[in-house]
Amino acid sequence: MHPARAPAIVASRLLVRDNQRITALARAGDLAAARRVFDAMPRRDVVSWNALLTALWRVGRDLPAARRFFDDMPSRNVISWNSVVAGCLAHGDLAAASAYFARTPRRNVASWNAMLAGLVRLGCMNDAERLFGEMPERNVVSYTTMVDGLARRGEVGRARAVFDEMPERNLVSWAAMISGYVDNSMLDEARKLFAAMPEKNVMASTAMITGYCKEGDVESARKLFDEIYVKDVISWNAMIAGYVHNGYGEEALKLHIIMLREGTKPDHATLIATLTACSALALLRQGRSTHAVAVKTMLESSTCFCNALITMYSKCGDVSESELVFINLKSQDIVSWNTMIAAYAQHGKYQKAISLFHEMETRGLIPNDITILSVLSACGHVGRVDDSLKLFDLMSFKYAIYPGAEHYACIIDILGRAGQFEKACSYIKDMPFESEKNVWGALLGASKTHGNVQLGELAAKMLVQSDSGSSGPYVMLSNIYAAAGMWGEVNRIRGQMKEKGVKKQPGYSWTEIANRVHMFVGGDASHPEMNKIISELRKISFHMQMMANETHTMVAMSQESG
DNA sequence: TTAGGGTTAG
Numbered sequence: 001m002h003p004a005r006a007p008a009i010v011a012s013r014l015l016v017r018d019n020q021r022i023t024a025l026a027r028a029g030d031l032a033a034a035r036r037v038f039d040a041m042p043r044r045d046v047v048s049w050n051a052l053l054t055a056l057w058r059v060g061r062d063l064p065a066a067r068r069f070f071d072d073m074p075s076r077n078v079i080s081w082n083s084v085v086a087g088c089l090a091h092g093d094l095a096a097a098s099a100y101f102a103r104t105p106r107r108n109v110a111s112w113n114a115m116l117a118g119l120v121r122l123g124c125m126n127d128a129e130r131l132f133g134e135m136p137e138r139n140v141v142s143y144t145t146m147v148d149g150l151a152r153r154g155e156v157g158r159a160r161a162v163f164d165e166m167p168e169r170n171l172v173s174w175a176a177m178i179s180g181y182v183d184n185s186m187l188d189e190a191r192k193l194f195a196a197m198p199e200k201n202v203m204a205s206t207a208m209i210t211g212y213c214k215e216g217d218v219e220s221a222r223k224l225f226d227e228i229y230v231k232d233v234i235s236w237n238a239m240i241a242g243y244v245h246n247g248y249g250e251e252a253l254k255l256h257i258i259m260l261r262e263g264t265k266p267d268h269a270t271l272i273a274t275l276t277a278c279s280a281l282a283l284l285r286q287g288r289s290t291h292a293v294a295v296k297t298m299l300e301s302s303t304c305f306c307n308a309l310i311t312m313y314s315k316c317g318d319v320s321e322s323e324l325v326f327i328n329l330k331s332q333d334i335v336s337w338n339t340m341i342a343a344y345a346q347h348g349k350y351q352k353a354i355s356l357f358h359e360m361e362t363r364g365l366i367p368n369d370i371t372i373l374s375v376l377s378a379c380g381h382v383g384r385v386d387d388s389l390k391l392f393d394l395m396s397f398k399y400a401i402y403p404g405a406e407h408y409a410c411i412i413d414i415l416g417r418a419g420q421f422e423k424a425c426s427y428i429k430d431m432p433f434e435s436e437k438n439v440w441g442a443l444l445g446a447s448k449t450h451g452n453v454q455l456g457e458l459a460a461k462m463l464v465q466s467d468s469g470s471s472g473p474y475v476m477l478s479n480i481y482a483a484a485g486m487w488g489e490v491n492r493i494r495g496q497m498k499e500k501g502v503k504k505q506p507g508y509s510w511t512e513i514a515n516r517v518h519m520f521v522g523g524d525a526s527h528p529e530m531n532k533i534i535s536e537l538r539k540i541s542f543h544m545q546m547m548a549n550e551t552h553t554m555v556a557m558s559q560e561s562g
Numbered sequence: 563t564t565a566g567g568g569t570t571a572g
Contacts, residue, residue, distance in 0.1 A: 113563035269568035
């Protein structure tokens with residue numbers, strides 16, 4: 001090699017190295033360091049400029065700065081144009097993106113795909129479909145984007161048509177289609193496609209795990225999970241969350257421990273899922289330690305995490321701690337408000353729930369269906385029947401929220417608890433949709449509380465029709481008969497259960513005292529201190545009954561007076 | 563340039 005060329009080679013190697021450093025630093029989220037490398041470079045090429053351009057909108061989330069940077073670029077290639085288009089789309093600025101796209105000098109398939117993906121993400125499927133039709137050239141990415149977009153919009157059949165007409169497919173295309181089926185609750189189709197996949201990958205498997213869990217089939221989900229050769233944090237999270245959502249909190253926490261042992265670092269979704277497990281199991285200590293981990297990892301600023309935290313403290317009995325988290329939350333979203341209202345509701349703090357609801361309104365936040373449910377539940381917890389009916393009748397006029405099955409179930413529950421069966425039935429009759437499981441469940445519960453055999457029979461019958469495999473309605477009805485002394489009927493129900501193969505899982509509960517877990521199973525009296533426990537429980541229920549009577553009297557008086 | 567997981571009621 002000619003010695004005079006050596007410095008040029010060194011300089012170009014340095015350039016490449018610095019460009020790589022900018023990209024690496026940006027990927028690690030350190031925009032300032034990337035900027036420093038860029039500023040210190042003796043010579044830059046279009047790759048350097050492109051690297052920082054992308055970092056500005058992606059890491060710095062600063063679209064105006066990225067656009068100024070783009071305007072100042074000494075030279076641009078198609079990647080620069082594609083990047084600024086993607087930046088505008090990521091920030092929801094469709095007009096600016098379209099303008100840059102129109103000005104892009106020599107568009108390649110990636111320019112079209114960037115625009116297509118942006119339109120899909122912004123939910124502009126009509127525009128996306130038009131663009132897809134206009135594309136001079138399509139590749140596997142273009143088709144996959146359309147499959148994903150159509151499926152997300154619920155048009156699974158059309159998504160499948162695009163998937164079938166693809167000239168070639170990759171693992172992403174298969175995963176997108178499977179996930180589309182899962183999101184639209186078409187598990188059979190998802191299963192078939194997954195089986196037909198020439199080669200399975202972690203993403204398709206994770207989508208299937210989610211699908212199985214959505215159907216309540218955690219066993220199949222776990223089987224598939226165990227078969228994943230290289231698991232990543234998302235697949236762990238899917239399985240952990242799947243356990244939590246199906247009521248297997250302990251399994252979720254066990255799996256979390258295995259995950260840590262196997263060396264996978266948990267992320268914010270893992271912590272949220274474990275926190276939800278702590279809420280369900282009322283494990284305050286473990287919830288607190290998850291909180292501590294989050295403080296260390298700076299997760300405390302995540303609204304999503306704090307919402308889960310509010311629930312955890314509330315469900316573990318410490319509503320004042322919930323309050324603290326809510327107050328210190330930097331940006332509260334609708335879920336935060338709903339969660340806090342629900343926390344007050346759960347703890348019988350009706351006034352606080354209502355004033356938070358009003359504060360939300362004065363701040364200009366628009367309540368949603370769950371806000372209304374939480375407020376209804378606040379009414380229900382303290383027996384404010386009239387207030388709940390007022391809100392129920394008003395919600396569609398005042399908030400344009402039309403009562404769904406859950407709202408009906410809630411109101412039936414409130415009326416049922418108050419023993420107002422006639423009114424409850426009239427609400428059921430007015431329901432604009434088919435009879436709902438939750439609604440009959442609420443009625444059945446109330447029938448048991450008030451010993452209403454006739455309505456109990458009706459509700460149980462409706463429930464058995466919708467889900468014949470569940471023991472709940474049988475047991476409940478049998479208890480209603482037993483309370484009424486109708487032993488013949490009790491035996492008849494038992495016979496029916498045997499005939500249909502319906503078995504009751506014994507109920508159980510546990511509590512943690514001084515690092516020891518005490519477990520109680522229905523019908524089992526083997527705990528060494530059972531007699532003491534029973535006498536204490538009798539005392540507590542006596543006090544509860546007294547307090548309930550007092551509360552009812554007070555509510556009745558306050559409602560009479562205005 | 564395309565795919566998978568996370569928060570609120572009952």
